[in-house]
Amino acid sequence: MAEPILEVRDITKLFGSVIALNKVSTKVHRGEVTCLLGDNGAGKSTLIKILSGVFQPTEGTCHFNGEIVTLRSPREARAMGIATVYQELSLLPLMPIWRNFFLGAEPEKGSPLLRRFDIEFAKRTVREELKKMGIEIRDPDQPVGSMSGGERQSIAISRAVYFGAKVLILDEPTAALGVKQASMVLRYVAQAKARDLGVIFISHNPQHAYTVGDRFFILKRGKVLGSWTKNELSLEDMIRNMSGVDELEALSRELEQIAAGRQERNNGMVHES
Amino acid sequence: MAFQNARMLKTDERIAKTGLVRRVFRRVEAGALIGAVVVWAFFALVAPENWLSITGVARILDSSSTLGIMAVAVALLMIGGEFDLSTGVMTGTTGLIAGMLATELNTSIWLAMLVSLIFALAVGFFNGWIVVKTRLPSFIVTLATFFVLRGANVGVTRLVTAKVVVSNIDQAIGFMSARGFFNLEFTLLGTQFRTSTIWWIALALIATWVLQRTRYGNWIFAVGGDVNTARNVGVPSERVKISLFMITAVAAWLVGMMGIVRLRSSVASEGIGQEFVYIIAVVTGGTLLTGGYGSVVGACIGALIFGMARVGIVFSGWDTDWFYSFLGIMLIVAVLVNAFTRKRAEEVRIAAAKARTEEEVN
Numbered sequence: 001m002a003e004p005i006l007e008v009r010d011i012t013k014l015f016g017s018v019i020a021l022n023k024v025s026t027k028v029h030r031g032e033v034t035c036l037l038g039d040n041g042a043g044k045s046t047l048i049k050i051l052s053g054v055f056q057p058t059e060g061t062c063h064f065n066g067e068i069v070t071l072r073s074p075r076e077a078r079a080m081g082i083a084t085v086y087q088e089l090s091l092l093p094l095m096p097i098w099r100n101f102f103l104g105a106e107p108e109k110g111s112p113l114l115r116r117f118d119i120e121f122a123k124r125t126v127r128e129e130l131k132k133m134g135i136e137i138r139d140p141d142q143p144v145g146s147m148s149g150g151e152r153q154s155i156a157i158s159r160a161v162y163f164g165a166k167v168l169i170l171d172e173p174t175a176a177l178g179v180k181q182a183s184m185v186l187r188y189v190a191q192a193k194a195r196d197l198g199v200i201f202i203s204h205n206p207q208h209a210y211t212v213g214d215r216f217f218i219l220k221r222g223k224v225l226g227s228w229t230k231n232e233l234s235l236e237d238m239i240r241n242m243s244g245v246d247e248l249e250a251l252s253r254e255l256e257q258i259a260a261g262r263q264e265r266n267n268g269m270v271h272e273s
Numbered sequence: 274m275a276f277q278n279a280r281m282l283k284t285d286e287r288i289a290k291t292g293l294v295r296r297v298f299r300r301v302e303a304g305a306l307i308g309a310v311v312v313w314a315f316f317a318l319v320a321p322e323n324w325l326s327i328t329g330v331a332r333i334l335d336s337s338s339t340l341g342i343m344a345v346a347v348a349l350l351m352i353g354g355e356f357d358l359s360t361g362v363m364t365g366t367t368g369l370i371a372g373m374l375a376t377e378l379n380t381s382i383w384l385a386m387l388v389s390l391i392f393a394l395a396v397g398f399f400n401g402w403i404v405v406k407t408r409l410p411s412f413i414v415t416l417a418t419f420f421v422l423r424g425a426n427v428g429v430t431r432l433v434t435a436k437v438v439v440s441n442i443d444q445a446i447g448f449m450s451a452r453g454f455f456n457l458e459f460t461l462l463g464t465q466f467r468t469s470t471i472w473w474i475a476l477a478l479i480a481t482w483v484l485q486r487t488r489y490g491n492w493i494f495a496v497g498g499d500v501n502t503a504r505n506v507g508v509p510s511e512r513v514k515i516s517l518f519m520i521t522a523v524a525a526w527l528v529g530m531m532g533i534v535r536l537r538s539s540v541a542s543e544g545i546g547q548e549f550v551y552i553i554a555v556v557t558g559g560t561l562l563t564g565g566y567g568s569v570v571g572a573c574i575g576a577l578i579f580g581m582a583r584v585g586i587v588f589s590g591w592d593t594d595w596f597y598s599f600l601g602i603m604l605i606v607a608v609l610v611n612a613f614t615r616k617r618a619e620e621v622r623i624a625a626a627k628a629r630t631e632e633e634v635n
Binding site: 074075090091092093094095099102103104105106108115116117119 | 482486487488490491492494495498499502503505506507508561565566
């Protein structure tokens with residue numbers, strides 16, 4: 001098996017006395033989608049914030065291309081090739097697509113005094129890069145705010161790819177989307193994978209994860225509950241492991257008991273009167 | 274593949290369908306342009322003989338120019354998401370500093386102006402620095418600056434000159450050259466124009482170029498749109514905001530210098546209340562009060578509207594007190610028009626995006 005592009009070993013993260021992550025290890029390979037699953041509070045966000053340089057682990061090591069690295073800031077992580085696309089995206093709704101795409105890394109041309117944003121290059125590049133992702137844009141001047149949620153996600157993804165990301169971390173990219181929009185985003189995730197990126201896909205939604213994922217890590221209360229490749233795990237098992245089913249079953253039993261209790265009380269009242 | 278081609282064809286059709294009228298209406302400046310035409314036509318009907326002469330044009334440009342210079346700088350600041358309420362009083366403060374140094378210490382007017390410029394840069398930096406470090410609204414921070422300067426203008430002037438006016442500035446060394454540089458009359462088509470108009474046009478062109486064509490311009494839009502997002506993608510947001518406050522202060526200094534070389538004196542109450550006129554000119558020009566969207570050209574058209582109103586009211590023989598009522602009416606109309614044109618432009622686009630998504634999925 002090829003060496004993973006990104007790996008964490010025995011990561012522990014404490015916030016005061018709260019153990020957010022407890023000896024978590026995981027690997028990300030090139031050309032694969034690694035899904036990180038788990039309920040709210042499982043530690044998913046903490047883990048991706050460590051991978052993207054926002055937090056530093058209390059214990060444990062990060063390895064990039066086989067070497068131990070310390071990610072001190074998001075900027076360092078990005079420079080190394082780890083790009084994170086957050087739910088709230090890093091796009092400005094009132095600005096055109098091309099301005100957004102190159103924001104903070106504007107290509108320039110001209111002599112020092114007349115140094116200017118190479119707008120022609122920016123517009124052409126945006127068009128080409130989005131085309132690679134399978135999106136035709138009519139007008140690069142269109143403000144991002146007028147685009148659909150799926151389109152916006154895909155712009156954020158293609159921007160990360162264009163700026164040399166080797167690892168792409170997607171934080172719940174399908175969370176607020178409808179079925180059609182979500183399937184659009186999943187297609188772009190597959191595109192990124194086809195372009196040999198290591199993708200980390202964080203999700204609540206087992207169906208979405210199972211559709212695009214190659215490897216699955218499930219976190220529960222700060223610990224790795226297990227890790228599987230796609231052929232080791234069925235969708236049903238995955239859902240069960242994500243704690244959804246067990247807890248839902250427990251809930252339905254509880255509801256039955258409540259209903260039964262009310263029934264008994266009602267019967268009791270009938271007897272008294 | 275055939276599917277892709279079909280979609281591209283459809284896409285091209287949509288571009289062709291966007292008519293000229295719609296494209297004009299989509300522009301930020303559309304509302305202001307219509308307003309300018311309406312105001313111009315109105316006074317052309319009410320006071321045609323003065324209004325339609327070359328003298329009338331010169332008067333309008335003269336009245337608009339210093340307001341326009343401020344509107345250019347304030348537009349950049351507001352697109353960058355901030356306000357500055359100390360701009361008006363700052364035109365007075367810088368004039369008083371330069372005037373007092375030149376008349377009381379007998380320095381060269383140029384040296385006095387340089388000191389005044391350094392003071393303006395310092396105040397601009399201070400405004401910006403407090404805003405970005407404390408994250409307080411710039412409205413409050415610059416309101417404080419406004420009151421401090423307003424008080425100091427009167428207090429210091431009275432201490433130094435025992436009056437509330439600095440006069441005889443024209444006796445300072447180098448006055449004529451400074452006058453030539455900042456605000457000279459020149460004759461064109463038999464009418465007196467002033468260099469302040471040239472300054473205005475030149476600064477507007479430079480500011481438009483910077484905003485639309487440079488990296489710094491992109492950053493201005495970004496910090497006004499969402500400062501956190503901008504920071505996340507690596508825009509040095511604090512530097513951008515502080516520099517915008519400093520640019521605004523320098524513009525106020527420039528207008529202050531134009532005032533003293535023209536009037537040869539400076540009164541302690543100079544510029545007070547003008548800050549709102551600048552902001553209204555900018556908003557009339559289509560810039561959003563919330564930042565992240567706007568235009569320098571629009572702000573200039575806004576300034577022109579108020580220049581026209583000031584002159585037109587005089588030409589019509591009305592009381593100039595009405596200017597402020599006009600200002601208020603224009604403000605509310607501008608805000609409504611902005612909301613309407615922007616919504617309309619976006620609705621068209623959103624509808625197109627929706628149609629396209631559905632098409633893509635089917």
